[in-house]
Amino acid sequence: MRILLVGATGTIGKAILDVLQDRHEVVAVSRSSAPLHVDLGDPASIRSLFNQLGTLDAVVGAAGAARFKPFPLLKDEDYAFSLQNKLMGQVNLIRYGIPALSDAGSITVTTGLLAQQPMVGSAAVSLVNAALEGFVRAAALEAPRGIRINAVSPPWVRVADQSPGAPGMAGLSAHQVALAYRVLLEGDQTGQVVTP
């Protein structure tokens, strides 16, 4: 399969690249990659990326920023930024990506644990992640040509390798999370939000 991976330099994105690149042709893109790059907060940048790529068999979104701050400090602009970037950036990867996909292709985007299990500071992030889950469930019903749309909702991810028993051991490895994307890519599910 020819796969576009957006967010290829993040913790999860690097692990996704790692589990896909031996089995598929991966076009790995980030905000600062070259020659191709993409700014998820800018719809024109996403459209331009697809215009340069030709036909794809899958799109994976593992990028997008949202503001994590104590509730009283979240301003109008923090909500606007979070909606424009992590939410509409990934919504637009789906909307604009569909025409670029071959029949029975797939798009897999990234939500997160805070959609369903909030914590102090997560109001804007929880909003955005839950929104994307609602969108994925709905958009999957109307995707044409057998195209599948899913999301991975990662739990806390260990950032560095750690010895067993070390502090901060909680969370899955990025590799374990990345396998969930591969299962969705190579499987036949649609409209699913998968927690690795």
Next chain:
Amino acid sequence: MRILLVGATGTIGKAILDVLQDRHEVVAVSRSSAPLHVDLGDPASIRSLFNQLGTLDAVVGAAGAARFKPFPLLKDEDYAFSLQNKLMGQVNLIRYGIPALSDAGSITVTTGLLAQQPMVGSAAVSLVNAALEGFVRAAALEAPRGIRINAVSPPWVRVADQSPGAPGMAGLSAHQVALAYRVLLEGDQTGQVVTP
């Protein structure tokens, strides 16, 4: 209790007014009410409303528009409108409403069945409703002074009285839905999304 009801002229809003007004003082407001009115799509209008009201014991949001259209016909502007109106309108009722509330006051907003059970045409509505549910769960964790934040997720509502057995009988009555708001107002739950 002194309660602000936003969306007092809708099918559900009228029924909420009906079940609250014998027991509480209800300030009923809609887009076109007078002297007070509010445009949920305009943050300044919401701020102005609270500035004119003084202290409240509860806020109920039963208003907000989102675009229901086949997925291929949903344009960038449809998403922007839906985010600005039903989503951020109710998010801002919560954000701007908190300072207007007495200690242990409450805010109850409205999501909808399509958050979790999408249908053809609901991509933007499902996104918005799910987003508001994620936000309510998170914001409730950080509400000050014992203030409670909840949502009602109405199922399909019967629009007119119908004889038993008549076509279109499916769905709850608006009265039954309105009772869920009253239970949340008078109860002690917080961070809940209640399906009547």
